[in-house]
Amino acid sequence: GAVVSQHPSWVICKSGTSVKIECRSLDFQATTMFWYRQFPKQSLMLMATSNEGSKATYEQGVEKDKFLINHASLTLSTLTVTSAHPEDSSFYICSAPMRREIGYNEQFFGPGTRLTVL
Amino acid sequence: QKEVEQDPGPLSVPEGAIVSLNCTYSNSAFQYFMWYRQYSRKGPELLMYTYSSGNKEDGRFTAQVDKSSKYISLFIRDSQPSDSATYLCAMKDEGFQKLVFGTGTRLLVSP
Numbered sequence: 349g350a351v352v353s354q355h356p357s358w359v360i361c362k363s364g365t366s367v368k369i370e371c372r373s374l375d376f377q378a379t380t381m382f383w384y385r386q387f388p389k390q391s392l393m394l395m396a397t398s399n400e401g402s403k404a405t406y407e408q409g410v411e412k413d414k415f416l417i418n419h420a421s422l423t424l425s426t427l428t429v430t431s432a433h434p435e436d437s438s439f440y441i442c443s444a445p446m447r448r449e450i451g452y453n454e455q456f457f458g459p460g461t462r463l464t465v466l
Numbered sequence: 467q468k469e470v471e472q473d474p475g476p477l478s479v480p481e482g483a484i485v486s487l488n489c490t491y492s493n494s495a496f497q498y499f500m501w502y503r504q505y506s507r508k509g510p511e512l513l514m515y516t517y518s519s520g521n522k523e524d525g526r527f528t529a530q531v532d533k534s535s536k537y538i539s540l541f542i543r544d545s546q547p548s549d550s551a552t553y554l555c556a557m558k559d560e561g562f563q564k565l566v567f568g569t570g571t572r573l574l575v576s577p
Contacts, residue, residue, distance in 0.1 A: 352509075380563060389474065391554060391569040392510070441509050445563050452498055452517065453563055457509035 350376045350446050354458035361432055362466055369427045369461045371398075371442030377422035378444035382455070383415075386439040398425040398442075432465045439463075469493050472555055472568030481577050485542040489555035489568045492536065496557040496566075499531050501540045504552045504570065513553075514540070545575045 351374040361367050371381055379400045384392040396417055397405040404417035414436075416428040429436055441460040445453035472489045479485055487501075498517055502510035516522045519533045528541040538557075542549055555568040 354509075382564070389572075391472075391567045394564060397564070439507070443509075452515070454512060454515070455563075455565060457502075457511070459509045460507065462507065 350374075350444070350454075350456045352442065352444050352456045352458040354440075354442060354461050356461060357459060358462045358464075360464045360466065363433055364431055366428055366430045367432055367463060369429075369440055369442075369463075371425045371427070371444070371458050373423045373444040373456070376444070376446050378425075378446070379422060380445060381419060381425040382443045382445075383417065383425075383427050384441045384443070386441060386460075388439075392441060395427075400425075429463065432463070434465045437463055437465045467492060469566050470555065470557060470568040473571055474569050476572040476574050478574045478576065479545055481545060481547060481575055483545050483575070485545050485549070485573060485575075486539060487542075487553050487555075487571050487573070488537060488539040489557075490535075490537050491557060491566075493557075493559070493566075494533075494536070495559040497560045498558045499529070499538050500556040500558075500565070501527075501529055502554040502556060502567075504554060506551075510554055542573075545573075547575050547577050549573060550575045 355370045381398040383395045398419040400419045419425045443455040443457045448454045500515040501513045504510040514529045526543045530539040552570040554570040556565040
């Protein structure tokens with residue numbers, strides 16, 4: 349299967365600072381990537397859809413000025429949490445789709461980034 | 467009402483048991499149904515996907531979809547301690563890439 353990596357895997361930062369998380373598709377190109385947030389013992393909640401060469405599409409209730417997304421190339425999307433606060437502490441996971449058959453793109457997930465804001 | 471409902475568990479079974487996991491959903495437009503396994507602090511990995519109604523088998527895993535009842539199931543035969551993880555159902559409709567996830571069921575298989 350295809351591989352999606354994330355960096356860093358774990359980050360601790362002080363309240364008020366910004367943190368950048370990278371998502372890379374290692375062996376395939378992805379014009380679209382997805383960013384999810386997962387709180388402990390809860391499911392994945394889609395935050396935004398990252399589109400290569402254009403603006404990201406954010407889900408309802410997600411602050412676009414706080415969670416900046418840049419999809420600069422066909423293999424890299426970044427999520428920057430600006431002015432992080434303790435309530436932003438969570439597990440952030442990205443995914444990238446790859447065409448498997450007509451109408452179906454398999455989503456390959458990254459290993460996740462654990463963000464702790466002190 | 468959530469679009470996808472899934473019992474969070476935990477579900478505890480002894481090694482060798484048959485495990486049944488399921489989800490219900492409300493959106494009749496969903497056509498693709500997936501089961502993901504997620505180990506603690508890891509990203510989800512795809513176990514199986516099914517298009518529309520029917521059964522699909524892969525080794526010890528069987529996925530069933532009943533669109534008339536809006537109900538999907540994952541069966542694990544001869545469960546192993548290594549199957550202990552959270553199992554997430556996910557689904558999407560035709561043409562869209564966005565997945566809608568259930569809350570996940572935590573499975574514990576004891577030796």
